[in-house]
Amino acid sequence: MSVKLRIFSAMQQIAEEQKVTLPPLRDDLALQDTGFDSLAFAILVARLEDDLGFDPFTIAEDAAFPSTVGEFIRAYENVPA
Amino acid sequence: MSQPDVLALREYLGPELKGRTISDARHVISLTDILGYSCLIGRYRELSGRSVLLATSGQLQSALAMIELDGVARRMLLCPPDLDPDHIEGLLADAEIDAIVTDRPLHRCDDGAHLVVGAGLPERPGAGWKTERATEWLMLTSGTSGPPKIVGHTLDGLAGAIIADGAARYQNATWATFYDIRRYGGLQIFLRAVIGGGSMVLSEPKEATVDHVARLRAGGVTHISGTPSHWRKLLMSSAVADFSPRYVRLSGEIADQAVLDGLARAFPQASIGHAYASTEAGVGFAVNDGREGFPADLVGQNRDGVEMKVVDGSLRIRSHRTARSYVGTGAPQLTDAEGFVDTGDLVELRDERYYFVGRRTGIINIGGLKVHPEEVETVINRHESVRMSRARSRRSPITGAIVVADIVLADGTDAGRHETIRTEILSRCNDALAAYKVPAVIRFVERLDLTAGGKLTRADA
Numbered sequence: 001m002s003v004k005l006r007i008f009s010a011m012q013q014i015a016e017e018q019k020v021t022l023p024p025l026r027d028d029l030a031l032q033d034t035g036f037d038s039l040a041f042a043i044l045v046a047r048l049e050d051d052l053g054f055d056p057f058t059i060a061e062d063a064a065f066p067s068t069v070g071e072f073i074r075a076y077e078n079v080p081a
Numbered sequence: 082m083s084q085p086d087v088l089a090l091r092e093y094l095g096p097e098l099k100g101r102t103i104s105d106a107r108h109v110i111s112l113t114d115i116l117g118y119s120c121l122i123g124r125y126r127e128l129s130g131r132s133v134l135l136a137t138s139g140q141l142q143s144a145l146a147m148i149e150l151d152g153v154a155r156r157m158l159l160c161p162p163d164l165d166p167d168h169i170e171g172l173l174a175d176a177e178i179d180a181i182v183t184d185r186p187l188h189r190c191d192d193g194a195h196l197v198v199g200a201g202l203p204e205r206p207g208a209g210w211k212t213e214r215a216t217e218w219l220m221l222t223s224g225t226s227g228p229p230k231i232v233g234h235t236l237d238g239l240a241g242a243i244i245a246d247g248a249a250r251y252q253n254a255t256w257a258t259f260y261d262i263r264r265y266g267g268l269q270i271f272l273r274a275v276i277g278g279g280s281m282v283l284s285e286p287k288e289a290t291v292d293h294v295a296r297l298r299a300g301g302v303t304h305i306s307g308t309p310s311h312w313r314k315l316l317m318s319s320a321v322a323d324f325s326p327r328y329v330r331l332s333g334e335i336a337d338q339a340v341l342d343g344l345a346r347a348f349p350q351a352s353i354g355h356a357y358a359s360t361e362a363g364v365g366f367a368v369n370d371g372r373e374g375f376p377a378d379l380v381g382q383n384r385d386g387v388e389m390k391v392v393d394g395s396l397r398i399r400s401h402r403t404a405r406s407y408v409g410t411g412a413p414q415l416t417d418a419e420g421f422v423d424t425g426d427l428v429e430l431r432d433e434r435y436y437f438v439g440r441r442t443g444i445i446n447i448g449g450l451k452v453h454p455e456e457v458e459t460v461i462n463r464h465e466s467v468r469m470s471r472a473r474s475r476r477s478p479i480t481g482a483i484v485v486a487d488i489v490l491a492d493g494t495d496a497g498r499h500e501t502i503r504t505e506i507l508s509r510c511n512d513a514l515a516a517y518k519v520p521a522v523i524r525f526v527e528r529l530d531l532t533a534g535g536k537l538t539r540a541d542a
Contacts, residue, residue, distance in 0.1 A: 017508075017519075038448065038479050038480055042477040045478060046477060046485065058478045
């Protein structure tokens, strides 16, 4: 499964648990329009760290947090696994 | 100088009660004629009035030395087995130790400044000690960071809850505990055995559960005490099926309804009680109604002279069972100006009952919101496939921290059901807890480690 699909799958799982209705996930969707709050993103980042073995936001100390789904995915794709 | 008003342990040990013993995995020692023998070797007659460190390898030698030296020594500092050697020098100075009773070679302390006396089995004729004074009992706190604090008790205070219960009730009891008797929780059980006229089976470090239970059964143990974590571990073992104590006691951690119910199922014929006690606050109370928490009317002044109040959510206790003071230079105050010990244990009142929610020092901070790991564990532990759980903090680049949970499932849980169980637990947590308290990640683990004091290991404990 690609990194992108893993991220989408984790997001759908969390949306189900948190009873959030996710809009269709597209690269240009703003993260604030996903319906996820900061807690949901914290859960997402923790689970992706367990799944992929890294957390790009902690590794790069000065990394700005992404503002779109596409930027979020690229933060994971750009870290050498 | 004789002080007839002072009671020491030897006053509870006489030839009248037959068949009393104390045992570990290697030795069974008769308590009935114990006063006729000495376990001390060398210049032991010089121990009168001394401040003595009891540093023996096993619990049995310490037990025998406590019996011999209570009422004789000025002080006894009980040295638990897990003490960091780097802390010993400071403790010796703070407790003004001038004599050491040990069965081990001394490396750091054998500088000629201390009287050193050997400890063994009671094989030599008794010293004929008389009770001369109220010996101070010094114990160490079990915090995991920094040097332990020395807490000073008297036998009178240590035994307060035992006397209040009516010690004679326990004449035919054989006591056991998963604790080490050189810690407060274990010492309580040792004193119950000695003062109550019963017998005792000691625990052994690293002994397999099945071997331990075999000794408990062979020793005829009727009354037994441990932390909820100890009991959860025992309930995981098949050895529990052959064991049928009359009295099961929990202390040292929050006894949640899941563990109380588990014990009631495993030991249908036993009465099950959970006690609240700490090294500093002494024994506060025991609850025997099979329910978690404690009745609200225990707060206030109760009939045993224990007074409790709740301030800023934390339980405060004042009684003659609390420790006298911390010992040593620069030691902090143990009680507030009115004599109350702040236990640091936080409680919540619901429907005329107080429930423990966690330790003040163990709070997880999720973006400014507070979570007690214990409240999360209580919900998880209600799932029938869960044996033990630990909620803990994990750093998060987004909220600072999140809650994650490590869970031990019951033996024989089908690995194919893990995902279903994970979903069920998350769903129950979502129903019972605010969203930020629900574990972000659940990990199934083979085991969870306990501290030397039998409590769940917590990074921030």
